[in-house]
Amino acid sequence: MADKLRMAILGCGAITKSRHLPAVLAHPDVRLDALVDIDLERAAALARLNNVQCRVTADYRSVLGEVGAIINALPNHLHAPVIIDALNAGVHVLCEKPLAITSADARACCELAAKKTLVLAVGMNRRFQPGTLILRSVLEEGLLGNLQGYDCQYGGSYDWETTSGFYFSKTKAGGGVLIDYGVHLLDTLVDCFGPVVSIDYQDDDWGGGIEANAILDLHHHGTYGDIRGVMRLSRTYELPNRLIVRGSDCWSESPAADTDVVLVHRHLARQDVTMTLRHPEPNLGFRSNSFYKQLENFVRSVQGTEPPVVDGWQALSIIELIEQCYAHRRRIPEPWSEPADARTEVSS
Amino acid sequence: MNWLQKPIFVTGATGFIGGRVCERLVQAGAKNVRALVHTVQHASRIARLPIQLVPGSLLDCTSVREAMGDAKIVIHCGLAPARGILRTTENTLKAAADAGVERFVHMSTAAVHGLTPAPGSETEAAGLPRTGDHYCDNKGRAERIVNSFHRRGVPTVILRPSIVYGPFSAWSIRLVRELRDGKVTLIDRGHGACNTGYVDNLVDAVFLDIEKDQAVGETFYITDGERITWGDFIRAHVPMLENAPPLREISKAELTDYYRRQPGVIWGSLQQGGQLLRSRELRLLLRRIPAIERIQTALWAWMQSQPEERRERIRARFSIPESAVPENNGDLSMPEEVTVATQTGTVFFSIAKARKILGYQPRIPFSRGIRLVEQWLRFANHL
Numbered sequence: 001m002a003d004k005l006r007m008a009i010l011g012c013g014a015i016t017k018s019r020h021l022p023a024v025l026a027h028p029d030v031r032l033d034a035l036v037d038i039d040l041e042r043a044a045a046l047a048r049l050n051n052v053q054c055r056v057t058a059d060y061r062s063v064l065g066e067v068g069a070i071i072n073a074l075p076n077h078l079h080a081p082v083i084i085d086a087l088n089a090g091v092h093v094l095c096e097k098p099l100a101i102t103s104a105d106a107r108a109c110c111e112l113a114a115k116k117t118l119v120l121a122v123g124m125n126r127r128f129q130p131g132t133l134i135l136r137s138v139l140e141e142g143l144l145g146n147l148q149g150y151d152c153q154y155g156g157s158y159d160w161e162t163t164s165g166f167y168f169s170k171t172k173a174g175g176g177v178l179i180d181y182g183v184h185l186l187d188t189l190v191d192c193f194g195p196v197v198s199i200d201y202q203d204d205d206w207g208g209g210i211e212a213n214a215i216l217d218l219h220h221h222g223t224y225g226d227i228r229g230v231m232r233l234s235r236t237y238e239l240p241n242r243l244i245v246r247g248s249d250c251w252s253e254s255p256a257a258d259t260d261v262v263l264v265h266r267h268l269a270r271q272d273v274t275m276t277l278r279h280p281e282p283n284l285g286f287r288s289n290s291f292y293k294q295l296e297n298f299v300r301s302v303q304g305t306e307p308p309v310v311d312g313w314q315a316l317s318i319i320e321l322i323e324q325c326y327a328h329r330r331r332i333p334e335p336w337s338e339p340a341d342a343r344t345e346v347s348s
Numbered sequence: 349m350n351w352l353q354k355p356i357f358v359t360g361a362t363g364f365i366g367g368r369v370c371e372r373l374v375q376a377g378a379k380n381v382r383a384l385v386h387t388v389q390h391a392s393r394i395a396r397l398p399i400q401l402v403p404g405s406l407l408d409c410t411s412v413r414e415a416m417g418d419a420k421i422v423i424h425c426g427l428a429p430a431r432g433i434l435r436t437t438e439n440t441l442k443a444a445a446d447a448g449v450e451r452f453v454h455m456s457t458a459a460v461h462g463l464t465p466a467p468g469s470e471t472e473a474a475g476l477p478r479t480g481d482h483y484c485d486n487k488g489r490a491e492r493i494v495n496s497f498h499r500r501g502v503p504t505v506i507l508r509p510s511i512v513y514g515p516f517s518a519w520s521i522r523l524v525r526e527l528r529d530g531k532v533t534l535i536d537r538g539h540g541a542c543n544t545g546y547v548d549n550l551v552d553a554v555f556l557d558i559e560k561d562q563a564v565g566e567t568f569y570i571t572d573g574e575r576i577t578w579g580d581f582i583r584a585h586v587p588m589l590e591n592a593p594p595l596r597e598i599s600k601a602e603l604t605d606y607y608r609r610q611p612g613v614i615w616g617s618l619q620q621g622g623q624l625l626r627s628r629e630l631r632l633l634l635r636r637i638p639a640i641e642r643i644q645t646a647l648w649a650w651m652q653s654q655p656e657e658r659r660e661r662i663r664a665r666f667s668i669p670e671s672a673v674p675e676n677n678g679d680l681s682m683p684e685e686v687t688v689a690t691q692t693g694t695v696f697f698s699i700a701k702a703r704k705i706l707g708y709q710p711r712i713p714f715s716r717g718i719r720l721v722e723q724w725l726r727f728a729n730h731l
Contacts, residue, residue: 155729157390158389158392167388168385168391168392168401176395204396206371206374206396206397206398207398208398209395209396209397209398209399210396212393212395212396236392236728237728237729237730238729334727335720335723336515336721336723336724336727337371337375
């Protein structure tokens, strides 16, 4: 028991309920000391629901002196200030994405973690999904031939069961679909194809709101040379929900509906065939879940046996990219919405 | 003072019409728009706008009051199931009365005359019938509530659109999907009156209601003023698709006969219930109950021990289907009764009163409206 990492989870919303708490409760080297939420009843209900004996509090500062690490699953605008407090208290942090809503805040977090020699890991759980790992191997092995580009489209009617509703507040969320789901995809694409050297960005924020749709043309320069790709995101429209990577020999498809596989489509003896690539590992229940694997990596990082798969610096580079997008945004043309000949004249 | 400078409160803002109202308000320069949001997940479209999203429920008086705040103009596009239509309308009106609003625009529907309006209902002068349809009758009752508040001094206006189409409209989304699947049937060659109203034309009428004092206390039909039939509406969507299967045709007489031959509520329920009880889906669901899972497992093991021929006899004896979902025997693609009722009306509503009192002129003709819909459907990945 003494060797267990004592942790607190800050923020008892949807992601904690469905992902972080089950991971923490399943991990043999972790002891949950506290659930923290500004809504005490929400935190208490979550503890009761999971039959967890731990402290329940609305004051996160009161737990920082007691635990060795926290999971920061608070609304986006609270990520950075709470990370700073935690690091100053000598506590390791696994923070939900995005690390912060500004690069300045994200950088401050990274620098403080480095100064204090504490772990600052960021919850990019897609990195731990089998399909993502297989895709990396497909690229590394050159299975597709010379890479020609990618097409990444993810979208559907927004259905995340948000408890606080902060996702629709610009000041609290920092943006819309790009900083929410786009942060995951950008992280995956940069991880696969290298840093982005140029970017063209459009979204449908009418000014003062948050975007529901975003279209990005990205140009990477990395291990595989110059790679260009298109990314489209939507909270309003059902999109194909897959990443396609085209190569000179064949093309791969990473479907959102099954994050365990990569499909490789190719011609074989004048026929179109599809190969399904999947890890043969047995299903380990929740331990196969990417959030569990992410926690496992964090715990080992705290123990000093391996580095975090996604540290603060990597997350910072994605925040910088997003900031660049928002700074140079162009509006997606919506000819069906334009008031070209709309009645705008009104009487007093 | 220009009304756009005043605080404006929109209900139903996450819906098709309310969402477009919010967009048009922003385009027109409104700076103080508050939109009531009941289900926050549905707010993606309006969250793009520089307006205030206010969480709340129209079913809760206090919530409406708080959300409405100091609004001077209320555009009520909100809905609720069944008689909730009445409660939500009354709650919004009460709050508006207390707030002393200067205009209350109520989005009603031409369906207050039923899904198949009777001849004589072409103008607003016709009295409201009891239609037997819950939605239609409750919308009619809601109009009476609005008028009662008008008599108490609330400056109300009622709008009755019919088939409102445009970007984000479920009519077009569903139609292109069903056209692609070959599930669209023209009833009586599509001669039924469609009474289309492009959403921007409707929003024009909303703005006119607010601008024109003569509108207060009045009720207006709002359509595009074109005699568009269901055949026109459906056929306009066909060229949007590549290689759409041909439209099927059926007469209303054939449909009437088909529905007359369908089992009534009791016999139909017994038939469907029996089928469901024997279905694989229900068996799988029941397996979640440990005791039933054991019984099922024992029965399954016993079945497996029987010779194939006997197993088949048992299956046949109890008519155990593999699935609860009936095979598509053609009947599934018959238009639903509500569709038949909606698409076989003969009444084209008159917008003469709106033209005269509001100065309403439908700006977007059907031909242009459909082109805008197609552009949007392509962007939205529906085509």
